[in-house]
Amino acid sequence: MSILKVARLGHPVLRQVASDVDVADIKAGKFAPLVDDMIETMHEYDGVGLAGPQVHLPWRIFVFEVKDRVAKRRGVQKLTAGVFFNATYEPVGDERITEWEGCLSVPFLGGDVPRYKRLRMRGIDYDGNPAELEIDGFTARIFQHEIDHTDGHVYLDRMPDLTTLGYTVVL
Numbered sequence: 001m002s003i004l005k006v007a008r009l010g011h012p013v014l015r016q017v018a019s020d021v022d023v024a025d026i027k028a029g030k031f032a033p034l035v036d037d038m039i040e041t042m043h044e045y046d047g048v049g050l051a052g053p054q055v056h057l058p059w060r061i062f063v064f065e066v067k068d069r070v071a072k073r074r075g076v077q078k079l080t081a082g083v084f085f086n087a088t089y090e091p092v093g094d095e096r097i098t099e100w101e102g103c104l105s106v107p108f109l110g111g112d113v114p115r116y117k118r119l120r121m122r123g124i125d126y127d128g129n130p131a132e133l134e135i136d137g138f139t140a141r142i143f144q145h146e147i148d149h150t151d152g153h154v155y156l157d158r159m160p161d162l163t164t165l166g167y168t169v170v171l
Helices: 023-029 032-045 068-074 135-152
Strands: 049-051 063-066 081-093 094-101 108-117 118-122 130-135
Touching: 023 081, 032 049, 032 063, 032 081, 049 135, 063 068, 063 135, 081 135, 094 135, 108 135, 118 135, 130 135
Parallel strands: none
Antiparallel strands: 049 063, 063 081, 081 118, 094 108, 118 130
């Protein structure tokens, strides 16, 4: 496994709409090494999600995981590492929750971002099978954030009030 280079805000790959991944390639295992590298990269940078465009790849893929210590610190459920390809979502209801978000592509900054509380997500799983699930809370936030990356958006685009933008670390 290897650590991949993370694209930073300003790189054009972060503003491009990513292409769907061929399901036959997923089923053939062609993406397995990349998934491993993306998860390793996400761990290296202490993230909870990472999308293809963030590692300079124009594909609709994202990995995710919420480890115990993050779950305890944020008061959310642990989420086992996984991947989705070609993911889309639709809100279930109109309720939104505004919470702080950061991003590996926008290091050292974070701010309040409104997101749908509950979603119906559709995509392709690690084995190339169709997957559909209803999710809510922090998991829904992660998935919206990562799907945004595959649509050429960053969390700053979703912030209605930039006065909440601030540093995440003291330099």
